[in-house]
Amino acid sequence: MTExxxxxYVHWPFCAAKCPYCDFNSHVRREVDHAAWRAAxxxxxxxxxxxxxxxxVDTVFFGGGTPSLMAxxxxxxxxxxxxxxxxxxxxxxxxxxxxxxxxxAGRFRDFRQAGINRVSMGIQALRDDDLKRLGRLHSVAEAxxxxxxxxxxxxxxxxxxxxxxxxxxxxEWQRELREALSMAVDHLSLYQLTIEPGTAFxxxxxxxxxxxxxxxxxxxxxxxxxxxxxxxxxxxxxxxxNHARAGAVSAHNMIYWRCGDYVGVGPGAHGRVxxxxxxxxxxxxxxxxxxxxxVAEQSNAxxxxxxxxxxEQAVEHLLMGLRLTEGVSLARHKKIAGHALDLSGVxxxxxxxxxxxxxxxxxxxxxxRPVTNAILRELLSY
Numbered sequence: 489m490t491e492x493x494x495x496x497y498v499h500w501p502f503c504a505a506k507c508p509y510c511d512f513n514s515h516v517r518r519e520v521d522h523a524a525w526r527a528a529x530x531x532x533x534x535x536x537x538x539x540x541x542x543x544x545v546d547t548v549f550f551g552g553g554t555p556s557l558m559a560x561x562x563x564x565x566x567x568x569x570x571x572x573x574x575x576x577x578x579x580x581x582x583x584x585x586x587x588x589x590x591x592x593a594g595r596f597r598d599f600r601q602a603g604i605n606r607v608s609m610g611i612q613a614l615r616d617d618d619l620k621r622l623g624r625l626h627s628v629a630e631a632x633x634x635x636x637x638x639x640x641x642x643x644x645x646x647x648x649x650x651x652x653x654x655x656x657x658x659x660e661w662q663r664e665l666r667e668a669l670s671m672a673v674d675h676l677s678l679y680q681l682t683i684e685p686g687t688a689f690x691x692x693x694x695x696x697x698x699x700x701x702x703x704x705x706x707x708x709x710x711x712x713x714x715x716x717x718x719x720x721x722x723x724x725x726x727x728x729x730n731h732a733r734a735g736a737v738s739a740h741n742m743i744y745w746r747c748g749d750y751v752g753v754g755p756g757a758h759g760r761v762x763x764x765x766x767x768x769x770x771x772x773x774x775x776x777x778x779x780x781x782x783v784a785e786q787s788n789a790x791x792x793x794x795x796x797x798x799x800e801q802a803v804e805h806l807l808m809g810l811r812l813t814e815g816v817s818l819a820r821h822k823k824i825a826g827h828a829l830d831l832s833g834v835x836x837x838x839x840x841x842x843x844x845x846x847x848x849x850x851x852x853x854x855x856x857r858p859v860t861n862a863i864l865r866e867l868l869s870y
Contacts (some may be wrong), residue, residue, distance in 0.1 A: 492748030495547040499754030513756030514553045526562045528783040532753040535788040537573040547581045547740035556586035564602035581739040604621030606644040619757040646675035653807040669721045674736035754778040815851025817866045
């Protein structure tokens with residue numbers, strides 16, 4: 489959907505260790521052939537160049553995994569390739585996810601020279617005991633030191649925190665959030681701990697061995713306190729879990745939430761692009777070695793290309809767009825779906841103030857955000 493922008497997502501699948509809560513496509517390897525990965529990722533970009541031509545790039549996002557384990561030379565070469573293929577717009581947002589170990593922090597200036605202008609740091613907690621429980625390899629002191637280096641190297645710096653952790657009280661989270669807000673540059677991502685199937689935490693939870701998790705009531709209180717404190721600090725939510733100062737939203741993630749177009753390269757990367765005149769969902773091979781072999785054999789590692797029907801696009805538009813405080817355009821939704829959205833099923837929610845319709849915008853106001861999933865179920869049942 490051209491009106492929502494065009495981005496490139498590059499997945500780096502390697503981590504120094506696998507965190508127990510993580511369900512991302514990440515792998516631990518003792519050695520990585522950076523030259524081979526650089527060549528494979530460039531080749532896959534060229535494969536897409538023939539199929540998605542003429543789209544200036546608004547954003548590039550290096551995600552993972554731990555992209556700050558990439559060689560800065562790889563980042564430089566991939567950005568050069570992207571610019572040669574499509575052209576990077578002036579002041580295009582180029583983000584690198586990073587872990588705050590001292591070794592990686594020392595490379596931030598190299599990444600800046602390679603073309604990165606925004607860093608998103610996975611700090612996750614400002615308490616050493618909780619960092620250990622979360623399987624993180626850094627300490628709070630290392631995180632703060634790395635953050636200071638990042639702040640000196642980049643204009644835009646974001647970091648992530650996880651709350652509703654084991655044994656965490658509301659008061660403890662409020663103290664930690666105050667510390668985070670005192671550090672923050674322009675963006676914070678604040679996520680409730682989610683126990684995902686197939687993770688180490690998921691296995692422990694299923695066995696009844698993941699104790700002292702906050703109950704739903706306490707988690708809800710933490711969420712509301714988060715909204716109040718970030719708003720008061722001038723970093724209100726623009727998406728359920730993301731907070732920013734004015735003008736500092738994540739432009740790349742906005743492409744996702746506004747249902748724009750993006751190419752995804754690297755193991756397990758997903759994309760949403762127009763191929764042969766049809767909006768399509770792409771997914772690459774997940775396993776790193778299989779990915780390299782596929783690119784070597786056929787110039788790409790795409791394992792599936794599925795047409796996204798008009799109905800599916802309309803559902804995605806609501807599921808993604810209503811996460812944003814700006815909501816969705818009803819006119820755009822009609823254009824996508826081919827018919828106007830039926831709001832009769834949520835008339836009661838509108839009357840209760842849990843859903844707001846104002847002019848062309850449909851949105852979920854602050855009072856309704858804790859029950860966003862329930863509201864979406866009601867909307868999508870009609």
